[in-house]
Amino acid sequence: MNSTLTQKIAEALAPISLRCVECDALYPGAESGQTPRYRCDCGGVLDVEAQLMPRIPATPLLDEAGDILNAVEIDLPPRAGASWRQLFDERSGGLHTWSGNTEELLLNQSGVWRYRELILPVPTRYVISRPEGNTGLYPVGLENCGTGRVGHRQIGKFAGLERLYLKHEGENPTGSFKDRGMTVGITIAHLLGASAVACASTGNTSASLASYAAQAGMRCIVFLPAGNVAGGKLAQSLAYGATTIQIAGDFDDAMRLVEQVCNEAGIYLLNSLNPFRVEGQKAIGFELLQQLDWQAPDWLVLPAGNLGNTSAIGKAFRQAYQLSLIGHMPRIASIQAQGANPFYRSFMQNFASRESVQAHTVATAIKIGNPVSYTRARRVIEESDGVVEEVTDEEILAAKAVIDRSGIGCEPASAATLAGMRKLVERGVIKRDERVVGILTGNLLKDTVTGIPQRADDAVVEPALPAIRSVLKL
Numbered sequence: 001m002n003s004t005l006t007q008k009i010a011e012a013l014a015p016i017s018l019r020c021v022e023c024d025a026l027y028p029g030a031e032s033g034q035t036p037r038y039r040c041d042c043g044g045v046l047d048v049e050a051q052l053m054p055r056i057p058a059t060p061l062l063d064e065a066g067d068i069l070n071a072v073e074i075d076l077p078p079r080a081g082a083s084w085r086q087l088f089d090e091r092s093g094g095l096h097t098w099s100g101n102t103e104e105l106l107l108n109q110s111g112v113w114r115y116r117e118l119i120l121p122v123p124t125r126y127v128i129s130r131p132e133g134n135t136g137l138y139p140v141g142l143e144n145c146g147t148g149r150v151g152h153r154q155i156g157k158f159a160g161l162e163r164l165y166l167k168h169e170g171e172n173p174t175g176s177f178k179d180r181g182m183t184v185g186i187t188i189a190h191l192l193g194a195s196a197v198a199c200a201s202t203g204n205t206s207a208s209l210a211s212y213a214a215q216a217g218m219r220c221i222v223f224l225p226a227g228n229v230a231g232g233k234l235a236q237s238l239a240y241g242a243t244t245i246q247i248a249g250d251f252d253d254a255m256r257l258v259e260q261v262c263n264e265a266g267i268y269l270l271n272s273l274n275p276f277r278v279e280g281q282k283a284i285g286f287e288l289l290q291q292l293d294w295q296a297p298d299w300l301v302l303p304a305g306n307l308g309n310t311s312a313i314g315k316a317f318r319q320a321y322q323l324s325l326i327g328h329m330p331r332i333a334s335i336q337a338q339g340a341n342p343f344y345r346s347f348m349q350n351f352a353s354r355e356s357v358q359a360h361t362v363a364t365a366i367k368i369g370n371p372v373s374y375t376r377a378r379r380v381i382e383e384s385d386g387v388v389e390e391v392t393d394e395e396i397l398a399a400k401a402v403i404d405r406s407g408i409g410c411e412p413a414s415a416a417t418l419a420g421m422r423k424l425v426e427r428g429v430i431k432r433d434e435r436v437v438g439i440l441t442g443n444l445l446k447d448t449v450t451g452i453p454q455r456a457d458d459a460v461v462e463p464a465l466p467a468i469r470s471v472l473k474l
């Protein structure tokens with residue numbers, strides 16, 4: 001690593017500290033000459049603490065190196081909500097064309113970097129982005145879904161909710177919400193001069209990392225639980241050129257091993273244990289709030305596995321509330337599969353102890369027994385007056401069938417969202433008329449087998465009208 005780069009890293013990461021979520025110890029964002037730090041000396045997971053970034057003007061003046069010259073230092077007053085809303089709304093306005101400043105455009109077009117002051121202060125030329133985000137928010141409740149959209153309304157009917165929205169994170173570049181954290185993680189890897197990156201994954205993180213590493217020209221190594229990664233996800237990692245290591249164990253084994261290998265071999269670790277990835281995933285929260293014109297919903301419901309997403313969205317809501325971007329904190333409901341429910345078990349004892357299980361579920365994305373971000377996510381549930389719910393595989397598959405048949409579609413783990421909210425409505429925890437946003441985390445095509453009716457081979461029809469008439473019973 002040359003000295004200019006080292007100085008740039010120090011500058012870029014100066015406003016950032018890493019705080020241990022267990023013992024409160026504080027570390028600099030990057031320690032010169034040190035290997036990257038993913039954990040506190042006590043073993044605790046780290047959380048990014050950033051002073052708010054200088055505000056970047058709508059038309060930045062860039063020097064030759066791409067650094068912004070006219071950033072305005074702002075002393076963020078506690079009631080600055082309106083000006084932040086205006087800035088983010090300006091950036092997302094209109095159709096983006098490539099005639100202007102490409103770098104600024106790329107950043108404004110990304111549903112992550114549009115909120116860059118709240119995500120990560122890095123010189124623009126280090127940013128590696130597809131761009132990501134800008135995913136659909138579908139009104140599917142009985143009241144907020146037009147009667148003509150019969151298919152989508154079935155979702156509201158199934159959930160028993162009048163004002164329901166589904167945010168489809170499967171519409172990200174690699175088909176899952178992971179891209180939002182990955183653009184930030186890989187940008188840090190780039191800034192640190194990493195030549196190789198790695199993760200353990202149930203499939204989506206690895207697909208995303210493989211794609212971003214390919215874009216950045218880095219070697220990518222992914223640790224996967226053998227036989228437990230859906231076909232579409234595995235195909236992506238292979239196609240993007242990652243080295244795949246299939247572990248004869250579960251995700252929790254893969255996670256433990258990748259951390260050891262990364263520390264030993266100086267490979268940059270990009271699981272959600274990496275605190276910078278969580279910062280990028282916060283953008284799901286900011287973007288959905290912006291799509292709702294900054295009117296916070298009453299509830300946010302999402303599937304929970306390693307608990308990175310629960311931590312990230314909760315942090316985004318906390319920051320949005322602190323900045324007066326929104327007037328109240330949504331309550332968060334994390335949904336686990338019954339056979340992979342350590343967080344639910346802890347919640348049921350008021351978090352008296354941290355549980356772990358041997359995980360089993362058809363929703364392989366959330367087949368995780370010992371979630372890394374437990375403490376971060378616990379804080380989110382407590383702070384937001386949230387809940388943790390569990391759903392059976394049968395309930396997940398029933399909900400998936402409704403989402404699929406509506407024409408939206410999602411992968412099995414995502415359907416835990418709908419299954420969970422239905423249960424919470426039935427139990428009276430979520431009220432029928434409350435405004436609810438559910439997150440669909442992955443694309444239908446990630447897993448083309450689980451919960452999808454498979455056609456028998458003999459369903460091939462002769463290429464003649466009589467045969468077709470007979471099949472269609474016309």
Ligand code: F0G
Pocket residue numbers: 176178200201202203204205206272303304305306307308309310365366411413414441442
């Ligand atoms: N939904 C999908 C589709 C996922 O891929 C994951 C996690 C989750 C939900 C749970 O999110 O872990 O932040 O609580 N997938 C990880 C992976 C573990 O390796 O792709 P979480």
